[in-house]
Amino acid sequence: MSVTPKSQVVLQVTDLTCIRDGRRLFEGLRFSLHAGAAIQVKGSNGAGKTTLLRTLIGSSSEFSGDILWCGDPYPKGLPAMRDSLLYIGHRGGVxxxxxxxxxxxxxxxxxxxxxxxxxxxxxxxxxxxxxxxxxxxxxxxxxxxxxxxxxxPRFWILDEPLTALDVAGVAALEEQMAAHLRNGGSILLTSHQPLSLPGLDALNLSDYTVFESFSDFGGEHVLS
Structure with a gap:
């Protein structure tokens, strides 16, 4: 893994609104993820944590707002992001x-x-x-x-990585994530369990949750 300067903004999200099954999950979401940093996405069940991750990797097209990978907007920035991405979802790809x-x-x-x-x-x-x-x-x-x-890869997106792990497994994973950050990598993850990770920031989707139907959303933002 090549080391990225820790001042670099790897991922920048501005005014992001995500839709699922005709319902706005959240709107106005904004955050920046720097090299060498980690963000834990929090929120109640159904708040849109997995949808957010799928949107960021280009697997969901029902969104509005801006997503930039190392300064390049989606969809232009998607190929470069995927070349630098290790994504582990619920099924794990096993x-x-x-x-x-x-x-x-x-x-x-x-x-x-x-x-x-x-x-x-x-x-x-x-x-x-x-x-x-x-x-x-x-x-x-x-x-x-x-x-x-x-x-x-320098950018990890992990959906509930601690699920089904015992205490020793959690400790080993936390140690590996800390080493990844020290080497200039970046991590965005969801977890219902507390994490012991230096400098971990939290992003709570409940702060951006809305409860209205998909009636005035101006169509899909299609990724090519």
């Missing part, structure tokens, strides 16, 4: 018909790096087990093992 080792090598890791990453998430001994035979917590650790691979 292929159940593959083993943990095969999953990591599918993402481009060599065997040595993959085995080291699996050891970091306490999956030694399960490298060759099919993922459909593993527990929910173990599958979550397979997904999170990508964070322990060398040359990790």
């Amino acid at each position: 292929r159940s018909g593959l083993t943990p080792l095969e999953n990591l090598t599918w993402y481009g890791a060599n065997q040595e790096a993959a085995l080291s990453a699996l050891e970091s998430v306490d999956l030694t001994g399960f490298e060759d087990s099919l993922c459909h035979s593993l527990s929910a917590g173990q599958n979550r650790r397979v997904a999170l093992a990508r964070l322990f691979l060398p040359n990790s």
Whole structure:
């Protein structure tokens, strides 16, 4: 991972309004994420945390407002953002018909790096087990093992990464996230659980929540 100057604004969001199923989830959202910084997105269930993350990675087009990646607006900035992005959603991107080792090598890791990453998430001994035979917590650790691979992308977007992890797993993940920030990486994540992470900022979507139907929204903002 190349080190980014910590003064650089990696992601800037201005006056963002997001829609889901014809309903405004939040409006007027604005924040900036700098290199070397982390933001935890908070909010009640249904507040739009996952929708926000999906919008930022270009998977949801029902929004208005401005999103800039390193100064480039969407959709122009999307290719550069995706080249620098590691996104782990609720499903984690784990292929159940593959083993943990095969999953990591599918993402481009060599065997040595993959085995080291699996050891970091306490999956030694399960490298060759099919993922459909593993527990929910173990599958979550397979997904999170990508964070322990060398040359990790500089921008992490993580949706509830602590789900199904035990105390030791949470501690290991917090330590890895702290190391990522020290190296100039950036993290945007959601979590219902408290995090111990130096300099962690909070963004509460409840402060931007509205409760009106999708009646006057001027169409979709389509990403190409």
